[in-house]
Structure formats: structure tokens, C-alpha cells
Amino acid sequence: MRTLKTLLTITAAVLATDAVAAELRLAHWLPPQHTLQTTGFEPWIQSIGEASGGKVTMTIFPAQQLGSATDHYDMARDGIADITFVNPGYQPGRFPIIALGEVPFMVSNGKSGSKAFDSWYKAYAEKEMADIHVCMAFLQDPGTLHSREAIKVPADLKGKNVRPAQATVASYVALLGGASVQVPAPEAREVIARGAADAITFPWDSVYLFGIDSVTKHHLDMPLYTTTFVMAMNKATYEGMPADERKALDDHCTSEWAEKISAGWADKEQSGRDRALSEKDHTVYKPTAEEAQLWKNSAEPLMAKWKDQVKAAGADPEAVLKAFRDALSAENALAE
Template sequence: MRFTTLLASLGVVAVTAAAAHAADVELTLSHWVPPTHPLQPQGMEPWAESIKEASDGRIEITIYPSQQLGAAPDHYDMARDGIVDIAFINPGYQAGRFPIIAAAELPFLASNAKGGSRAVDEWYRQYAAKEMSDVYVCMVHLHDPGTLHAKSGPLAVPSDLEGKSVRPPNGTMAQMFSSLGAANVQVSAPEMRDALDKGTADMTGSPWGSLFTFGVQDTVKYHLDVPLYATVFAFVMNKDRIDSLSPEDRKVMDEHCTPEWAEKMASGWADAEAAGRQKIIDLGDHVLHKPTPEEMELWHEAAAPTVERWKTGAQKAGIDPDAALSDLKDRLEKYDSLQGQ
């Protein structure tokens, strides 16, 4: 009887101890890349741990990778509707829905994702409440510049896209590829390999390291060796959830939703993507084409209508596109991340 009483007492102590260590606020963070993707171990996990430490353990974030809670294009609505607390989104997966932030995806704009992420985050804060009013925009960042990768060549000038099927990385680049006579195959990055393997897509837009992340390094053999574009991402949070936090916990979250944290979030991923180019070269059976000055002029001419289309969309969204784009370029230049500096 005493032994039973002792066990019961120990059980009460164990439950009490567990309760004492339980977080006051438990948040879900959903994303759609693999858990091995640099963004999780080098970005999301340190961010979540920093939030836990800053809140003295009150805030605990559980990360759900690989589309466990929903498909990649649905993540904005998942956060908006409270299906998840925090979502990692690619705004370009829903072409035309977020026309202002698409400026960061314009071709030949950002030169790197580190300073570029800080610049874009700073810039978009003045528009976030206007364009994404039904969520709390925590931070915005880029991936390192990507380019085109094809199963067969040549891949040197814009006319090489004519009649081809291309998986675009975002809606902005889809518009450019379409204008060059390509057919867009709208699938997310996790579906890229399937599209290429089945022949649905002849080529894909991707940063270098992601060719290995998503297993297509042996499928695409021809590469346009130029920083063609960057894709913009955001971490957004359900508004009711963040508004429900205590003032001290809200302060912790706000202090982890900054341009500085946007750069930290992007940095590990940026290094991994940049290293992917040399990994492709080391495979030995790939063709990387560096455009000549004359070919680069053709690419810039091909990109010009995409910029004008963005301006038209941004103006319809209620902003001055020339002023906004000039401001974005100034911020990119400030952080040494503007192409052509």
C-alpha cells in the first residue's frame, strides 16, 4: 500500500514537473521543403530556439516540413484561416495575387540573398499591411539567384525557350517565359523532379543548390550560367494568434520579425545554393553557358516587358511603381545586393 502511494506521489510530481516545463504558447510552423533543406536546420530551427530562449521557454514552435499540413501553394491561406500559426510561403505560387512583392522577383535585379533579403524585407514593410492585410507578415527574404536548367540544349539565348515547356519558379518569371514562346508547367519545387522525369517539363527555373535538394542534378544537363532571377518568400502568421499573445510574448515575436532576422534566415540557404554551382561543375557531364555581352543584351531586352508588366500590376494595386522600384533598388544597393553595381 505504501509502495502504491509512493508511485502515485511520484506520478503527481512527474505531471507537475512536466506542466512546469510546458510552454505557455505552442505554435505550429508549416513549410513545404524537406527537413534537410538548409532553410530548416540553419534558419527556422535557430529562429525558433532564439524565440524560446528570449521568452524564457514560454513560446515553443513545432516545425512541420514537407507539406505535412498542406500543399505548398496553400500555405498563405492556411495561416490566414488558422490551420497553422506560422506558414512559409512563396507568394509567386499564386500568380497575380500579390503584385507588389513580386518586384523582388524581377529578372536581373538582386545579386545575392543575404543583403538582398534585408533590403527586400525593409522595403516590403511599407506595403505588407496593404497587400497581405489578412495575416501578420513576420519577415520576407530571397533565395540566392537562380537560373534556367534544361534536359537538353542549347540554352544560351531567349529564343532557346520557344516551344519548350518550363517549370517557372514564380509567377513573375512565368510571365517572362510565356512571352518568349514557352509553355509554363505550374508546379511547386517539391514537384519539379516529377515534372522533369515525366517529360511534362523540358527545363526548370531553380537556384543551383536546389537541383540537389530536389534530386534533379542528373536530369538537367544544360545550364544558363547567369543570375537570372530571385524568388521572394515570406513567413506569415495568423493574425488572431499573434494578437492573442501577451504583451511580453508579442514583443518577443516582433523582435524576431525584423530585417536582421530576414538576413539570418536566408544566409545558410544562400551559401548552400551558391555552392551548388561548383557541385554541378564537379559532376563533369554538364554544360554551363556563360552568355556573351551580345547574348546578355538579348536577355535584358527579353526581360524589359516583364518589368513593365509588373509596373502595370503594381499601379493597379494602388502604388507608384516607378517610385517603389527605385526605392527597392536603392535598398539593394545599400546592402551590396543590386546587380550591375
């Protein structure tokens, strides 16, 4: 695997002459020009290289080069890649505790929200994701509904086909009388373009990055949900690293780095809203206070479902929920 030609290799600025570099493969499923790569992964990798004295280098494999977006957790487990970018919501029910981050109207922002999220999940990661090493967890900035026709209140979703961002949003769509069209993000535009889906839940700027702005002209102006992510590492790779190299990596698998790695992406996603507002062929609808409450009320059964799933997995849902709310409150990231 180390002889594969690569799209992008990032090494430390200065390599120690006697260093033996550990070349790690980092796989993700976003386009290589995505902000998370350019403002998140690349600076993170560069900093690790510098901290390790040039001993740790990484090669990035973007755009599903090593496997489908839905398979990135198992790719880390099986050593297809050393580090992968995982959306746990692509495998509904497999990771019930982390799914709390998917419940609508919980998180106010993706920056300090990511710091709180990582701090909270570290208490559960080793048990829930026992077959990989969890480096860090973070959140996408809150996304919303983008549709072919205007959607203003929950009742407007009845009978609609929606591409959901993650498993909890899929349950939400079903709760409101819609149907989910399950495809990874890179395939989302196609299903809307051919009429197989009427709407998508997506963050703002990603609508433009994936070309979805050409097929969805209506946008609901409210922070509806977040999506959870994990930087997953192959256990054998991690445990086989020399102590000094592992320390350099550990020092970059922190809640502070979870905030850093997500910050540029959050800013970019927020800019997409301004872009939609400025374009005459797009309609951005701001719900009234009463309509916003309808949305929040309609999502309440999702929390009850999450509690049942966590209880079935052997954890105390009330304790897990309190810990998450406390972590978000401490970072001013708890949604009102």
C-alpha cells in the same frame, strides 16, 4: 491541432518553471533536411525560445504535411498553422507589389538582398497582405535555367516547356515563346522526368536536393531571377499572445533576421554551382557579354507589366520601384 504527432519540436534550452508555453505550429513545404530548416528556421526558433524565457515554442511541419505549397498563405490566414512559409508567386496576381522581387536581373545576392527586401516590403505588407501578420520577407539566392538540352540565348526557349519558379518567370517564359508547366517545387522532378517539361528555373543546390540533377544536365551560368518568400502568421494567434511573448517574436521579425535566416540557404545554393562545374556529365554554360545583354533586353517587358499591375492595385509603381532600388543599393545588393 496541438495534439498532432510531430516530426520535430524545438523548445528553448531552459524552460522557466512557472512559464506557460505558447506552442506554435510552423508549416513549410520543403524537405525536413533542407538547409533553410536546419540553418534558418531551427536557429530562429531556438533564439525565440531563449528570448521568451521558454514561453514560446514551435513545432515544425515540413514537406506539405499540413497543406499544399500553394496554400500556405491561406493556411496562415485560416489558422491551419500559426506561422507558414509562403511563396507569393505561387498565386499569380494576388500580391502585385511584392512581385517586384521576382523581376529578373534586379537582385545580386540572397543575403544582403534579403535584408533590403524585408526593409522595403514592410512599408507595403500591412495593406497588401492585410489578412495575415507578416513577420518577415526574404529572398532566395538568384537561380537560373537548368534543362535537358542546352539553352544559351533567349531564342532557345521558344517551343520549350518550362517549370517556372514563380509567376513573373512564367510570364517571361511565355514572352520568349515557351509554355509554363505550373507545379510546386516538390513535384518538379516528376514533370521533367516524364517529359512534360524541358527545363526548370531553380537555384543551384536545390537541383540536387530535389533530385532534378538526374534529369537536367545543362545549366545557364548567370543569376537570372530571385523568388520572394514571406513568414506569414495567423493574426488571431499573433494578437492573442501576451505582450512579453509578442515582443520576443517581434524582435525576431526584423530585417536583420531576414538576412540571418536566408544566409545559410544562400551559401548552400551557391555551392551547387561548384558541384555542377565539377561533374563531367553536367554542362555549365557562361553566356558571353553579348548573350547576357540579350537576356536582359528580353526581360524588359516584364517591368512594364509589373508597373501596370501595381498601378491597377492603386499604388505608384515608380515610387515603389525607387524605394526598392534604394533599399538594394544601401545593402550592396542591386544587380548591375
